[in-house]
Amino acid sequence: MAFTERVKQRLGQSSRNSLGIAVGVAVLLTAVGGAFNRGFVSPSNLLNLLAISSLLGLAAAGQTLVVLSGGEGIDLSIGAVISLSAVLTSQISNGQNGLLLPAVVVTLVVGVLLGLVNGLGIYLAQVPPLIMTLGMSSVIEGIVLVYTQGQPKGQAPPFLAALGTGQVLGIPWLIIVWAMFTLIIWYVLKYLVYGRLLFLVGDNRSAGRMSGVPVAKLVVGTYALSGFFSACTGILFLGYTNTTYLNIGDVYILPSVAAVVVGGTALSGGRGGYIGTVVGAILLTVLDSLLTTLHMGEATRGIINGVVLLVLLSIYTRQPKDA
Amino acid sequence: MLTIEGLRKEYGAVVALQGASLSLVPGTIHALLGANGSGKSTLVKMLGGVVRPTEGMIWVDEQRLETGSPAHAIHQGIAVSYQETSLVPSMSVADNLLLGIEPTGKAGYVARRAIRERAAEILDQLELNIPPDVPVAELPTNAQHLLEIGKALVKRPKYLVLDEATAALRREEVKRLFSIVCGLRDEGAAILFVSHRFDEVYAICDRATVLRNGAVVGTRSLSKTSREELIQDMIGQRISLEPVRQETGNSIKKQSLRLKARSLTNSELGGVDLEVSAGEIVGIGGLQGQGQTALLRALIGAILVRGDLETEGHRGLFRNPSHAAESGVRFISGDRGREGVFGQRSIYENIMIGRIATSPLWQRAWQRGKNRAVRDLVEQLKIVHHSLTQEVRGLSGGNQQKVLFARTLASRPNVVILDDPTKGVDVSTRMEIHRLLRSMAGAGVGLLIASSDDEELAGVCDRVLIMYEGRIVRELTGDLQPSHITKASIEGAQSEKGKGAETRADSL
Amino acid sequence: MRTRFSSNQTATRIFRSPAMIGWVLFLLGLVANAIVQPTLFKLSVINSNLGLAAPLVMVAIGQTAAVLAGGIDLSVGAIVTLTNVLVVSLCSFHHTGFWLAAILGVAAGIAVGVVNGFIISIVRIPALLVTFAMMSIINGVALAILPQPGGQIPADIYQIYGNTVAGLPFPLLLIIVGVLLWVVFRYRKIGRYLIAVGGAAGSSRANGIPVTKVRFQSYVLSAMFASLAGLFLTAEVSSGDPLIGASYALNSLAAVVLGGTALAGGRGSVSGSVGGALFLILVQNIVYFANVPSYYQTLVSGLIVVMGLATTGVLYARSGKWRLTNGR
Numbered sequence A: 001m002a003f004t005e006r007v008k009q010r011l012g013q014s015s016r017n018s019l020g021i022a023v024g025v026a027v028l029l030t031a032v033g034g035a036f037n038r039g040f041v042s043p044s045n046l047l048n049l050l051a052i053s054s055l056l057g058l059a060a061a062g063q064t065l066v067v068l069s070g071g072e073g074i075d076l077s078i079g080a081v082i083s084l085s086a087v088l089t090s091q092i093s094n095g096q097n098g099l100l101l102p103a104v105v106v107t108l109v110v111g112v113l114l115g116l117v118n119g120l121g122i123y124l125a126q127v128p129p130l131i132m133t134l135g136m137s138s139v140i141e142g143i144v145l146v147y148t149q150g151q152p153k154g155q156a157p158p159f160l161a162a163l164g165t166g167q168v169l170g171i172p173w174l175i176i177v178w179a180m181f182t183l184i185i186w187y188v189l190k191y192l193v194y195g196r197l198l199f200l201v202g203d204n205r206s207a208g209r210m211s212g213v214p215v216a217k218l219v220v221g222t223y224a225l226s227g228f229f230s231a232c233t234g235i236l237f238l239g240y241t242n243t244t245y246l247n248i249g250d251v252y253i254l255p256s257v258a259a260v261v262v263g264g265t266a267l268s269g270g271r272g273g274y275i276g277t278v279v280g281a282i283l284l285t286v287l288d289s290l291l292t293t294l295h296m297g298e299a300t301r302g303i304i305n306g307v308v309l310l311v312l313l314s315i316y317t318r319q320p321k322d323a
Numbered sequence B: 001m002l003t004i005e006g007l008r009k010e011y012g013a014v015v016a017l018q019g020a021s022l023s024l025v026p027g028t029i030h031a032l033l034g035a036n037g038s039g040k041s042t043l044v045k046m047l048g049g050v051v052r053p054t055e056g057m058i059w060v061d062e063q064r065l066e067t068g069s070p071a072h073a074i075h076q077g078i079a080v081s082y083q084e085t086s087l088v089p090s091m092s093v094a095d096n097l098l099l100g101i102e103p104t105g106k107a108g109y110v111a112r113r114a115i116r117e118r119a120a121e122i123l124d125q126l127e128l129n130i131p132p133d134v135p136v137a138e139l140p141t142n143a144q145h146l147l148e149i150g151k152a153l154v155k156r157p158k159y160l161v162l163d164e165a166t167a168a169l170r171r172e173e174v175k176r177l178f179s180i181v182c183g184l185r186d187e188g189a190a191i192l193f194v195s196h197r198f199d200e201v202y203a204i205c206d207r208a209t210v211l212r213n214g215a216v217v218g219t220r221s222l223s224k225t226s227r228e229e230l231i232q233d234m235i236g237q238r239i240s241l242e243p244v245r246q247e248t249g250n251s252i253k254k255q256s257l258r259l260k261a262r263s264l265t266n267s268e269l270g271g272v273d274l275e276v277s278a279g280e281i282v283g284i285g286g287l288q289g290q291g292q293t294a295l296l297r298a299l300i301g302a303i304l305v306r307g308d309l310e311t312e313g314h315r316g317l318f319r320n321p322s323h324a325a326e327s328g329v330r331f332i333s334g335d336r337g338r339e340g341v342f343g344q345r346s347i348y349e350n351i352m353i354g355r356i357a358t359s360p361l362w363q364r365a366w367q368r369g370k371n372r373a374v375r376d377l378v379e380q381l382k383i384v385h386h387s388l389t390q391e392v393r394g395l396s397g398g399n400q401q402k403v404l405f406a407r408t409l410a411s412r413p414n415v416v417i418l419d420d421p422t423k424g425v426d427v428s429t430r431m432e433i434h435r436l437l438r439s440m441a442g443a444g445v446g447l448l449i450a451s452s453d454d455e456e457l458a459g460v461c462d463r464v465l466i467m468y469e470g471r472i473v474r475e476l477t478g479d480l481q482p483s484h485i486t487k488a489s490i491e492g493a494q495s496e497k498g499k500g501a502e503t504r505a506d507s508l
Numbered sequence C: 001m002r003t004r005f006s007s008n009q010t011a012t013r014i015f016r017s018p019a020m021i022g023w024v025l026f027l028l029g030l031v032a033n034a035i036v037q038p039t040l041f042k043l044s045v046i047n048s049n050l051g052l053a054a055p056l057v058m059v060a061i062g063q064t065a066a067v068l069a070g071g072i073d074l075s076v077g078a079i080v081t082l083t084n085v086l087v088v089s090l091c092s093f094h095h096t097g098f099w100l101a102a103i104l105g106v107a108a109g110i111a112v113g114v115v116n117g118f119i120i121s122i123v124r125i126p127a128l129l130v131t132f133a134m135m136s137i138i139n140g141v142a143l144a145i146l147p148q149p150g151g152q153i154p155a156d157i158y159q160i161y162g163n164t165v166a167g168l169p170f171p172l173l174l175i176i177v178g179v180l181l182w183v184v185f186r187y188r189k190i191g192r193y194l195i196a197v198g199g200a201a202g203s204s205r206a207n208g209i210p211v212t213k214v215r216f217q218s219y220v221l222s223a224m225f226a227s228l229a230g231l232f233l234t235a236e237v238s239s240g241d242p243l244i245g246a247s248y249a250l251n252s253l254a255a256v257v258l259g260g261t262a263l264a265g266g267r268g269s270v271s272g273s274v275g276g277a278l279f280l281i282l283v284q285n286i287v288y289f290a291n292v293p294s295y296y297q298t299l300v301s302g303l304i305v306v307m308g309l310a311t312t313g314v315l316y317a318r319s320g321k322w323r324l325t326n327g328r
């Protein structure tokens, strides 16, 4: 077992490879931002960027699991669930600390239930995930409209607002919360039965079924988890912005998929991990912030965002040639 | 004449084929032999243009073949029946048969009637009783392989390549294929025939080229070569070809019942009763497609069925394969790629899943000592690998099959149900697998094996049940001979057909 | 001894064909709509409904081409927008004749398809990601061309679109032309090869099918239909809007799936997608005319669509036993 062979094997593991690239690109973008504007690389701005990334990162956590679970898994309903969660927490708690706990519990339960509906539609009724979660998005948007009558009320209780915008020892709470989530997800994926089976089932669902894995439980559960993470994101988002309006979550739908892919998780499932997504979320946030710093108009931002994404993707999602 | 010169193929660090040369002479049938992973399919794929060689070239009638272009190969009269088939499951039988060579009418529209007619013609030649507009995905595997062959034949090739085309076929189908192939040969075509079955090779081939580890060992005239010599060329040592059954005998038989099924019934099964005891290997034979696959799947709850089931500590039908696994009933599918291995995951994980598949999801998966256990299994089964973290898709077919066995052993099963466990597996690996099955039985596991190969059933089973139209019509015990099983399969069919039914035994 | 195979009847095969689901949904929708809106079958109402439906039908046809070939095209909505803003701004701000503007608008849309096809089939990057990025780029371009809604097209064009020709609603003729255009492709080799490549790319390659070319063509086709849709939509609304196409990407996908086409590729039909698209338009109608309170409309139409999808899924699973054993 020669050393060179091991190196080759390492490089062959494309997920690690692309993780390196993603880190490199994120650092490069930050450096570019610093070159244009010193303030961009100041510690406080960097921490702020991380804090913003944490929301995308959390939204993309469920997305990572769903994509890993295979079967063309994708969750486009996370945007709607985030919106609904922010609205629910804000209206139920009505800005009072005392009502925060019931608000959070209700929100999390609703998030999980909506995820369950997704999972059941996908697994039992065999609706393709893309379309199922999309259809659910419009249902959930409808629920938000009905619930708020078009005008979300209430605001974040002080405790939640502190969590969303406050700091401890100069580090935003959001970053700390995200770090905890990251640690847990990493551990679950690496060491628990759920995580290991998720990769295997994501690679080959039929083989998983035939070798005795409770695939239904696993897959449906994964969509429920995605609902859970979206609900968490919505709650924290409310803390971050203090008030909420309709469809705040929509901005996360496609970036969450992009973060997963940029982080080296294969859209076909079974390969990747959450650490990559964390880097992907940071990268996308830095890119967006950089374009804003450069005072680009909306049109130019859209174009550049798309081009950069295309270039990034062409670096590491290139499919092997068939021959 | 088709000549291959110094073909070489590298996949990253793996050298699949290192400079192979051979030539196909019109009017002859040429065998290509070698153990699993020796590079036969790689060579075949390069002939068909599916894989581009790293080095080397192919000449067709003094003309150089443009490599890596299937269209060009077809144009030069090379038609290939691929081991993994090259069918489009969602398309109909007729459309598949003429895929890529559709006749077009005026204005460039595809002539659909002509396609149906040509398809019907070739289906007739293969004596396949399939409506031409059924999607291929709905056909049983052997019919799919026959179609794959038909797809090659429809091109009226000058060079026909058959890569393990017979592996999924039953005896009578193989006979039919041979008469067609010999007809082609007599018309002046050259045929390259890849197979692990020596009797087939000796039956129709003139010469044989043997590959070992991607290199050509030599080309021999078959009339002057014995099986032993060929095997020695293939694996570089002598092995015994004695069946393994005698090793254990019937001493443990009827110890305790491991699995008992009563009147299993669904659209494909007509009330099957079945018992498997500890330490016993029960075979399921019969003509192809008589419900064998459905029976195995019904037992583990993979398809809907009515009836009753009893295993140790459990009574009632299983809801799904996971439910069956919880009671120690494990299944090894005959469809290795689709329902067996996790190609992109490591050998370690592929084996370990046997342990953790039914554990609570929130438990820790990897525990101390399990590592050791996996390593032992890999050694015990002699799985050829370079690292436990290697992706399984990089292993040869035979070794992938062994990984499945290792997974099943790791799960400490009570009952193991196997569908065609040695399909496409080379002679020596096959012997190893048979020995393994016997030793599993020796350890008290009850085994149920369906196989398309009567020789295998005779060699490894204690009892063989013959199925016909979803029912068990015969039970063979005692001294099992392949010919008895074949005969019983046909007789079972005839006696069930009743008096007035025509018999087709003459075609055999 | 012949190899036996129990044959299915052709009749049940047609009845079980996935496209049926799209049309059954459409018929159900039609009945429901007729109940809540008694004037549904008046010519003027049919005309205006079809005017709304024609763009979605066109996009859905193009999307079906991409999906059948095993891909997906999220950029169709952006292409609709691009054609719209281009045609309108050429007409009203650059004094270009409508027909020249129309040709340029469609050409621009097709150019986007060419770029999509190139990146997906030759550079080999997953279609979902490419067309998603392209969506962002083209929306940006559209915004640069026409930052605010506005402008207009010649009134006679607008009138033709809303009118009848030989007693038939003009949009209906356009839909028929669209379907015929598809038929031209479907029954040539390219149509077959789309399905073959989507069903099994490796097998297709082994049979000498030019997989790269077929994939490329599928995105050009998709873009072509999308830009025609953009043109129709422009005739329908008669002015420009840089956000006008936003809903088409996802609605066209919903139409495709409701019409029984497998998102994984290789199985399905355009006729199903047309049924699916018409169903989606009808749902909007039904919710509107059934006097559903305005805040409930999104929810109700969303629920109807999800239930339609679930029904499609369940029936689809039943339509071939192999789907069941292919095991999810």
Ligand SMILES: Nc1ncnc2c1ncn2[C@@H]1O[C@H](COP(=O)(O)OP(=O)(O)OP(=O)(O)O)[C@@H](O)[C@H]1O
Binding pocket: B011, B014, B015, B016, B017, B034, B035, B036, B037, B038, B039, B040, B041, B042, B043, B083, B393, B394, B395, B396, B397, B398, B424, B426
């Ligand atoms: N796509 C691939 N990537 C990496 N290695 C490969 C690939 N295809 C084949 N190999 C390797 O090349 C070698 C030869 O494989 P090949 O399929 O030609 O064997 P074979 O002789 O046909 O075996 P079998 O009898 O099992 O069909 C094997 O070691 C296999 O692992």
Ligand SMILES: [Mg+2]
Binding pocket: B040, B041, B042, B083, B163, B164
């Ligand atoms: Mg082979």
